[in-house]
Amino acid sequence: MALNRCLLLLRPGVSGSCCTTLRPSTFAVQRCLTCLYVNRLESVTTKRQYISPTPLPPLLAAAGSGSSGGNDDPFKVPDTSLFVPLQVKPAQGADVDIGAELTQVLNKSDVLKLLNKFYKRKEIQRLAAENGLDARLFHQAFVSFRKYVMESDSLSVDLHVILSDICCAAGHVDDLFPFFMRHAKQIFPMLDCMDDLRKISDLRLPPNWYPEARAIQRKIVFHAGPTNSGKTYHAIQRYLAAKSGVYCGPLKLLAHEIYQKSNDAGVPCDLVTGEELMFVDPEGRPANHAACTIEMCSVTTPYEVAVIDEIQMIKDPARGWAWTRALLGLCAEEIHICGEAAAINFVTELMFTTGEEVEVRNYKRLTPFTVLDYALESLDNLCPGDCIVCFNKNDIYSVSRQIEARGLECAVIYGSLPPGTKLAQAKKFNDPDDPCKILVATDAIGMGLNLSIKRIIFNSLVKPSTNEKGERETATITTSQALQISGRAGRFCSVFKEGEVTTMHRDDLMSLKKILSDPVEPIKTGGLHPTSEQIEMFAYHLPEATLSNLIDIFVSLSQVDGLYFVCNVDDFKFVADMIQHIPLNLRARYVFCTAPINKKQPFVCTALLKFARQFSRNEPMTFDWLCRHINWPLVPPKNIKDLVHLEAVHDVLDLYLWLSYRFMDMFPHANVVREIQKELDDIIQTGVCNITKLIRVSETSEGLRVMTEDEDLLAHMTNDRTVNLENLSTAMKALSPRRMRGTKVLGYRSVESDRHSNTKGPLATKLMEKGLLTKELLNQLQREWLKSQIKDESTAGKSDHNDPKEKRKKK
Numbered sequence: 074m075a076l077n078r079c080l081l082l083l084r085p086g087v088s089g090s091c092c093t094t095l096r097p098s099t100f101a102v103q104r105c106l107t108c109l110y111v112n113r114l115e116s117v118t119t120k121r122q123y124i125s126p127t128p129l130p131p132l133l134a135a136a137g138s139g140s141s142g143g144n145d146d147p148f149k150v151p152d153t154s155l156f157v158p159l160q161v162k163p164a165q166g167a168d169v170d171i172g173a174e175l176t177q178v179l180n181k182s183d184v185l186k187l188l189n190k191f192y193k194r195k196e197i198q199r200l201a202a203e204n205g206l207d208a209r210l211f212h213q214a215f216v217s218f219r220k221y222v223m224e225s226d227s228l229s230v231d232l233h234v235i236l237s238d239i240c241c242a243a244g245h246v247d248d249l250f251p252f253f254m255r256h257a258k259q260i261f262p263m264l265d266c267m268d269d270l271r272k273i274s275d276l277r278l279p280p281n282w283y284p285e286a287r288a289i290q291r292k293i294v295f296h297a298g299p300t301n302s303g304k305t306y307h308a309i310q311r312y313l314a315a316k317s318g319v320y321c322g323p324l325k326l327l328a329h330e331i332y333q334k335s336n337d338a339g340v341p342c343d344l345v346t347g348e349e350l351m352f353v354d355p356e357g358r359p360a361n362h363a364a365c366t367i368e369m370c371s372v373t374t375p376y377e378v379a380v381i382d383e384i385q386m387i388k389d390p391a392r393g394w395a396w397t398r399a400l401l402g403l404c405a406e407e408i409h410i411c412g413e414a415a416a417i418n419f420v421t422e423l424m425f426t427t428g429e430e431v432e433v434r435n436y437k438r439l440t441p442f443t444v445l446d447y448a449l450e451s452l453d454n455l456c457p458g459d460c461i462v463c464f465n466k467n468d469i470y471s472v473s474r475q476i477e478a479r480g481l482e483c484a485v486i487y488g489s490l491p492p493g494t495k496l497a498q499a500k501k502f503n504d505p506d507d508p509c510k511i512l513v514a515t516d517a518i519g520m521g522l523n524l525s526i527k528r529i530i531f532n533s534l535v536k537p538s539t540n541e542k543g544e545r546e547t548a549t550i551t552t553s554q555a556l557q558i559s560g561r562a563g564r565f566c567s568v569f570k571e572g573e574v575t576t577m578h579r580d581d582l583m584s585l586k587k588i589l590s591d592p593v594e595p596i597k598t599g600g601l602h603p604t605s606e607q608i609e610m611f612a613y614h615l616p617e618a619t620l621s622n623l624i625d626i627f628v629s630l631s632q633v634d635g636l637y638f639v640c641n642v643d644d645f646k647f648v649a650d651m652i653q654h655i656p657l658n659l660r661a662r663y664v665f666c667t668a669p670i671n672k673k674q675p676f677v678c679t680a681l682l683k684f685a686r687q688f689s690r691n692e693p694m695t696f697d698w699l700c701r702h703i704n705w706p707l708v709p710p711k712n713i714k715d716l717v718h719l720e721a722v723h724d725v726l727d728l729y730l731w732l733s734y735r736f737m738d739m740f741p742h743a744n745v746v747r748e749i750q751k752e753l754d755d756i757i758q759t760g761v762c763n764i765t766k767l768i769r770v771s772e773t774s775e776g777l778r779v780m781t782e783d784e785d786l787l788a789h790m791t792n793d794r795t796v797n798l799e800n801l802s803t804a805m806k807a808l809s810p811r812r813m814r815g816t817k818v819l820g821y822r823s824v825e826s827d828r829h830s831n832t833k834g835p836l837a838t839k840l841m842e843k844g845l846l847t848k849e850l851l852n853q854l855q856r857e858w859l860k861s862q863i864k865d866e867s868t869a870g871k872s873d874h875n876d877p878k879e880k881r882k883k884k
């Protein structure tokens with residue numbers, strides 16, 4: 074199969090595909106001259122040749138090779154546990170056995186003995202290692218080879234003759250090696266293309282990926298300073314004054330804010346987020362200015378000024394790649410970077426590799442904040458303008474309920490609320506004429522909302538997070554996080570010019586002071602992410618591998634230099650595993666896997682699964698179909714569980730819009746979906762306005778406990794009648810031990826007390842009662858889950874979807 078068309082895929086931030094047709098060539102790998110996507114063509118020569126990325130001008134190339142090490146670096150040893158052996162069926166049913174006619178019928182027990190002898194020979198093991206088979210692969214290849222030889226009715230003539238010769242001492246057992254290697258390469262096709270795979274996954278010179286940016290000399294200005302010091306303000310002033318500009322921010326809210334500000338200032342500006350593309354021009358012609366979420370910025374459109382906000386997020390384990398891409402790739406005469414001073418050295422260093430100078434402008438806070446010498450201790454001591462910061466939703470519910478019990482009104486802001494609701498709550502809190510004077514929020518207030526806060530009160534200093542292995546853990550907040558949140562105290566242009574910061578509990582105050590006075594860790598690396606085209610090239614080499622396995626092999630082989638790290642691909646793999654059984658082409662599969670969903674939300678995961686299935690049947694997701702799935706129209710929430718569900722529905726609509734932007738034909742009703750999403754935002758707003766009432770109802774009616782996220786996930790997945798065992802198993806695996814035990818609890822009940830009552834699995838009983846789960850299925854789930862606890866997560870992920878027994882398509 075010759076790939077003679079550039080296969081540049083849609084990926085976050087890249088729209089459209091390159092239509093350049095590559096000349097058929099004898100080269101194995103060719104670079105598409107339009108998008109510089111390295112395209113691999115069928116080789117008609119035996120020798121593979123690789124055309125390296127476009128060479129840089131000598132000066133840049135020299136700078137680029139600084140800390141990056143050259144291409145002479147020793148290659149990384151691959152993690153061979155990721156190499157999933159393909160099944161090779163024994164040859165059976167041949168009419169004539171030519172080998173036997175030419176020599177003799179083989180005595181299988183003699184053959185078995187000589188094969189085992191072959192396996193034990195040190196020379197063979199060494200030779201195998203030289204050919205890329207470590208002990209694990211050697212063993213697996215041997216077992217498969219032996220099975221093939223022993224179970225085949227007739228072997229190929231050459232192999233038969235060699236075996237016959239060895240049996241009658243006319244040949245040496247080592248003569249089997251070429252046949253063994255031939256078989257090994259059949260079951261491990263990666264052995265045959267390791268060099269190509271390594272070259273594809275070589276991520277050592279990211280500046281070279283952006284030829285348009287490298288072709289111009291960019292002026293880089295770094296606006297450095299703490300939160301609320303006017304960094305973004307000054308960068309935006311320059312953006313507004315320019316003939317053309319792009320703003321790249323971390324949140325939809327921020328992109329919206331700049332879009333609004335720009336248009337209000339008479340500078341026509343479009344809005345580009347993953348879910349929304351709004352042209353100010355009624356005929357849809359792009360304006361000269363655009364406000365985007367950073368993943369969506371164009372690295373091929375020329376601008377006079379580009380603003381990259383919150384640059385410290387370049388170190389974000391999941392999203393950092395988007396900042397690296399913007400920083401290296403934006404095609405603007407001036408790049409204005411805003412963010413923490415901790416990123417200055419890192420950005421300067423990165424710009425050495427592009428040959429660009431960085432001008433640093435330092436800012437001080439417009440409104441000072443002080444850390445108080447006393448903790449709040451009791452909610453009785455609350456004052457107008459106070460904001461209590463919690464790090465989980467249960468604390469939000471609990472604290473707001475206690476505030477209400479004191480006859481005070483409070484606004485509530487947390488991450489999963491829709492943007493309209495967040496803005497409405499912020500407005501209510503900021504409004505001097507509104508009786509609501511207290512805010513209860515998560516660290517979602519760190520970015521993107523203008524809030525008139527006088528005092529920040531940390532309810533705790535411990536925040537749940539996901540570590541690099543994808544495991545849930547709780548950790549004390551970092552200095553950078555503490556500063557970001559504290560920075561919200563005091564606001565320029567508000568009644569609270571001077572901010573204050575303290576803790577709820579006396580014990581935490583000293584720790585907070587220490588955290589805030591610690592130096593901020595300087596940023597040392599920026600994120601990178603495998604691109605769709607790289608993965609597609611991997612798939613070309615390893616057509617039988619699952620997408621999740623391809624990603625694993627890619628990451629395991631990839632090489633980055635000291636300035637970069639490969640971003641966490643767990644969420645990507647989670648979706649890849651979930652939709653593996655659905656027949657989709659690689660391009661569509663990849664896009665589905667990059668959809669920004671929260672894998673902890675079962676309703677959203679189920680929706681993605683349904684979208685993918687419907688997509689694979691080529692049936693468009695119409696508005697009516699969607700309404701049936703989400704039960705639209707919806708009513709205001711009666712309790713917290715309803716509210717949580719409505720938030721998930723809002724995310725499903727976001728997912729629809731995100732996909733509609735990439736597959737317009739299959740998700741044809743984006744406009745009306747956007748309308749109902751606004752309606753839903755209003756419904757949620759109504760609920761959140763009465764959040765304390767909802768909490769009260771939840772306390773008194775169904776009891777305090779709402780379903781655990783994990784139970785919820787299983788419940789939804791089993792409600793989806795066509796979900797197979799594989800999905801359930803994947804879902805179970807995605808839940809860390811901590812999450813399998815933890816329970817989402819409302820009100821004042823402790824997580825500990827519920828933890829025990831919950832481990833017996835009442836959900837399982839309920840599901841069995843409903844006939845959704847059989848005992849056999851439950852046992853299998855338990856076994857699989859236990860197995861996944863023991864195994865390394867990635868190994869477990871691999872083994873499941875390659876065990877044909879587990880490949881049941883339908884429940």
Ligand SMILES: Nc1ncnc2c1ncn2[C@@H]1O[C@H](COP(=O)(O)OP(=O)(O)O)[C@@H](O)[C@H]1O
Nearest residue numbers: 298299300301302303304305306307411523565
């Ligand atoms: N020179 C200025 N004139 C008027 N408003 C300003 C000025 N500098 C900052 N602000 C306002 O102060 C607030 C904080 O500024 P911002 O640029 O968002 O800070 P940072 O980006 O450093 O966190 C914003 O509401 C912004 O509009």
Ligand SMILES: [Mg+2]
Nearest residue numbers: 304305382411
């Ligand atoms: Mg800012």
